[in-house]
Amino acid sequence: MLDANLKDQLKAYMENLREPIELVPSLDDSAKSKELKELLEEIEALSDKISLREDGAADVRRPSFAINRVGSDIGVRFAGIPMGHEFTSLVLALLQVGGHPSKASQEVIEQVQSLDGDYVFETYFSLSCQNCPDVVQALNLMSVLNPKIKHTSIDGALFQDEVEQREVMAVPSVYLNGESFGQGRMNLEEIAAKLDTNSDAREAEKLNQKDPFEVLVIGGGPAGASAAIYAARKGISTGVAAERFGGQVGDTMGIENLISVPYTEGPKLVAAMEQHVKEYDVDIMNLQRAEKLIPAASKGGMHEVRLANGASLKSRTLVLSTGARWRQLGVPGEDEYRNKGVAYCPHCDGPLFKGKRVAVIGGGNSGVEAAIDLAGIVGHVTLIEFGAEMRADDVLQKKLRSLPNVEILLSAQTTEITGENGKVSGLSYTDRESGESHHVSLEGVFVQIGLVPNTEWLKGDIELSQHGEIIVNDRGETSIPGVFAAGDATTVPYKQIVISMGEGSKAALSAFDFLIRNSVPDEEGAAA
Structure with missing residues (x-):
């Protein structure tokens, strides 16, 4: 063997x-x-x-x-x-x-x-x-x-x-x-x-005792890891608070467009990022979910981030790099049958549907790639695209259309995921051209319709776009002085790993520039 x-x-x-x-x-x-x-x-x-x-x-x-x-x-x-x-x-x-x-x-x-x-x-x-x-x-x-x-x-x-x-x-x-x-x-x-x-209470007590940072990175994906490295290399106190170090990258199968690395996989890249960050004096606080941002009362003052376990961390500057998560369909049955036929990772869950009928929702690159992969495992794949044409690269579309066990439905709006005996049994959709409703019998639904930024906790405290992204300028600056942002959670276009890494590095350099240009205020708010 x-x-x-x-x-x-x-x-x-x-x-x-x-x-x-x-x-x-x-x-x-x-x-x-x-x-x-x-x-x-x-x-x-x-x-x-x-x-x-x-x-x-x-x-x-x-x-x-x-x-x-x-x-x-x-x-x-x-x-x-x-x-x-x-x-x-x-x-x-x-x-x-x-x-x-x-x-x-x-x-x-x-x-x-x-x-x-x-x-x-x-x-x-x-x-x-x-x-x-x-x-x-x-x-x-x-x-x-x-x-x-x-x-x-x-x-x-x-x-x-x-x-x-x-x-x-x-x-x-x-x-x-x-x-x-x-x-x-x-x-x-x-x-x-x-x-x-009792671990949450002990961890919160320990976090509350930490001294304020000069740069605190919220999020541990490519943007957050890069920001931490660039900040630490400047010799300033740096911390990373992440709900899951590596973020969405850990759920990515093949990565073929990271410059100088012809091919790698998400978990391998996450391990390498974490090892690189640990080579510097960075305080990594994993399993920490941010819940509230309290901006500094004055320019150069301390920002506070409250965590889900009740702890608070303070820092003179922040780099927000909370990333994004899979976008949900938002139709009846999706929540009810999640992990009972509704899935978001074809590489992980595809083998469990061997020989069965499944649907893939989404005609972008992710959806078409998922349909191609699943076609080699399952009995039949129905790809459902809301638009009049698929958005995936031509080479992927040609491959998909060549497969004998794939059906493509365009201008189709998914309206409900149905189930029997506690698991998925089918999917209902509306033909957007004729207005007619249809039902497809199947046993699995793989949702591949893009990402949504993890920024709900920032609403009302920082300026967000209509899509919930953190609005940043060309220096990574947000609407709050001393608070920067990078990666998939921001308005920067093209959500790619290499772009997030560059934006994270830029945000950290901007934070350092902010620190050297703004002195620490005294207790009354006047410059010290």
């Missing part, structure tokens, strides 16, 4: 094993079981600290296997063959069960170790999902750090009967002790915080 080059790389990694581990498979006569056995035999041969034990207790899911630390109750389990995006999860599981330390912060490690109670987690993933590895790796690590935590990762495409029985229609889907725990991307800090009910 593994080529010679990959085996050599893995062998080098396995030299970091500190404790002996054993691989315990549960197999049947299927081709996938034979494939898994071959993989495990190849892994066993990589190190004398790895053994393969085929007489272990059988698991109800086959093929599956456990990675156990010999002589302990520490281990993780994979149901399926963790290749694709999950291959890194497999490598990390081998290393961490084998005693190799993780790169998680000591604070989070101690938080996980102190969790009391019995936690049995199950995570459904797909091999093409770029969001799933974060969840799988986080829960695997938690099960290594705390023996009271158990985790099984399940390939939804391989165990479709189980997926349908539990009505799993989005990945990653996490169950705790048999009950739904969460869906979508979650990292180690988020999961630990969700289990540790």
